[in-house]
Amino acid sequence: MSLVNYDDVMETISMIQEENLDIRTTTMGISLIDCADSDIDKSCNKIYDKICRRAENLVAKADEISNELGIPIVNKRVSVTPISILLGVSGGDPVKYALTLDKAANSVGINFIGGYSALVQKGLSAGDGELIESIPEALARTNLVCSSVNIGSTKAGINMDAVAKMGFQIKKSAELTKDNQCIGAAKLVVFCNAVEDNPFMAGAFHGTGEADSVLSVGVSGPGVVRSVLSSMPSDAPLDEVAEAIKKTAFKITRVGQLVGTKVAKSLNLPFGIVDLSLAPTPAVGDSVAHILEEIGLEECGAHGTTAALAMLNDAVKKGGVMASSSVGGLSGAFIPVSEDAGMIEAARSGSLSIEKLEAMTSVCSVGLDMIVVQGDTTPEVISAIIADEAAIGMINSKTTAVRLIPAIGLKSGEELNFGGLLGYGPVMPLKTKSPAKMINRGGRIPAPIQSLKN
Amino acid sequence: MKNNNEARAIVTIIGKDRVGILAAAAVEIAKMGANVITVSQNVNSSLFTMMMEIDIENMTGSCDDLSKNISSRLKDMKVSVMNSEIFNSMHTI
Numbered sequence: 001m002s003l004v005n006y007d008d009v010m011e012t013i014s015m016i017q018e019e020n021l022d023i024r025t026t027t028m029g030i031s032l033i034d035c036a037d038s039d040i041d042k043s044c045n046k047i048y049d050k051i052c053r054r055a056e057n058l059v060a061k062a063d064e065i066s067n068e069l070g071i072p073i074v075n076k077r078v079s080v081t082p083i084s085i086l087l088g089v090s091g092g093d094p095v096k097y098a099l100t101l102d103k104a105a106n107s108v109g110i111n112f113i114g115g116y117s118a119l120v121q122k123g124l125s126a127g128d129g130e131l132i133e134s135i136p137e138a139l140a141r142t143n144l145v146c147s148s149v150n151i152g153s154t155k156a157g158i159n160m161d162a163v164a165k166m167g168f169q170i171k172k173s174a175e176l177t178k179d180n181q182c183i184g185a186a187k188l189v190v191f192c193n194a195v196e197d198n199p200f201m202a203g204a205f206h207g208t209g210e211a212d213s214v215l216s217v218g219v220s221g222p223g224v225v226r227s228v229l230s231s232m233p234s235d236a237p238l239d240e241v242a243e244a245i246k247k248t249a250f251k252i253t254r255v256g257q258l259v260g261t262k263v264a265k266s267l268n269l270p271f272g273i274v275d276l277s278l279a280p281t282p283a284v285g286d287s288v289a290h291i292l293e294e295i296g297l298e299e300c301g302a303h304g305t306t307a308a309l310a311m312l313n314d315a316v317k318k319g320g321v322m323a324s325s326s327v328g329g330l331s332g333a334f335i336p337v338s339e340d341a342g343m344i345e346a347a348r349s350g351s352l353s354i355e356k357l358e359a360m361t362s363v364c365s366v367g368l369d370m371i372v373v374q375g376d377t378t379p380e381v382i383s384a385i386i387a388d389e390a391a392i393g394m395i396n397s398k399t400t401a402v403r404l405i406p407a408i409g410l411k412s413g414e415e416l417n418f419g420g421l422l423g424y425g426p427v428m429p430l431k432t433k434s435p436a437k438m439i440n441r442g443g444r445i446p447a448p449i450q451s452l453k454n
Numbered sequence: 455m456k457n458n459n460e461a462r463a464i465v466t467i468i469g470k471d472r473v474g475i476l477a478a479a480a481v482e483i484a485k486m487g488a489n490v491i492t493v494s495q496n497v498n499s500s501l502f503t504m505m506m507e508i509d510i511e512n513m514t515g516s517c518d519d520l521s522k523n524i525s526s527r528l529k530d531m532k533v534s535v536m537n538s539e540i541f542n543s544m545h546t547i
Contacts, residue, residue: 004538004541004545006494012536012540012541012544013536017532017534064516068517068537069539070517070521071536071540251545255540258539
């Protein structure tokens, strides 16, 4: 007797074939601590060898399991120990590390490698300053390397010197890649409360508290949630809507858990976490903004967007947490503007502003993500946006991030197009008054009272 | 019981009804050494829907291969072959 019900089978198949349910990423976290050497060239060789050894079969095994289960695994990625730690030991030119990571990523056939990172929420130690200084060049000279810098936390406060520096570095990353859609800035994330087990790029790195190598997955499925909501009566109360989202999130996460454990087992690695995220893509029907519109907003960005997103984000976590034995990463709804068809439309029509996005980031996963701004935006303004976002994260004990792309040479109304999952987006207007005096003060915003939990 | 389920797959075929759909699928399944456990099919106003549970313990090749082989005989129909694990994990607690 079959244990499988016909309707369940059909539901699963239509989720995958029509509603874009997929495993967004399987990310192997690899510790590089044992590759540290006081000679940078030796260190680079050890890194290359270790990544190639560990991730050699990642792509093949993930594809095998994808075929076996009939569910697409879109991305295969690697995250590594923050490179600033190795740089602190070796000294030398940090870009060598970036080139090594890029070479290793190409050798094993993955599509991104994260961990060109530094954690400087309280101050700089050996290697941190040099690494941050090298980020624009590293991103311009590599294709697959992603970089992140953690500039604040609830425990430590916000390092405003680093915030000021990152304004310059984001701008410079865009400038150095201005002939290539300013892509450098799209591979650079500035975090507050960065997590150590995030499988999603560009902010993934392998934290020092993690095991030597682990495998984590990030699921996706905005299209599935939207489809469930569209089949509900339009006057269904919001608690019923939340319940429907919860049940759907459970199913999506179960798939993530199954795929993650199977890939980890086949690679002989411990399974890390499932990141319970609704990660949109520019594909039609794979949009978080469209879920919010399905809940009942004329367009994403309208008043009510924050409330709808808060409910969505909470329901996704409630459904997902029961479905997986270990949940981690960023876990929540993502709102990257250029990667979400509905957000792009709302930004084009002017319905979605950066101020509204900032409010939305206080109730959902991550932060101001993949937002194209004018190329002549000053570094101080970028720093001030980072500071605002970090403040939201610090006070609310959540992860927030900023990934802005200054569109060098583009006028207001024009668009950048990164292609693929990174999408495309119009230049969004910013406030014009200057925050320069505050940013130039530097120093630190002290840790908030919320940090005193002991 | 659990072990049996791990080596099972669900084949579904949907499309306009005609003669020989089930036969075509069965030939490809047999060719790859998979064994049919249950079949349920229905024709409703000339729409054919079928779900089949097969034992893939001794199957040569992957579910994806089988899906391609069946599709090549039934070009106008929607065919899917997926390991039953995905349905069990999604729909049971």
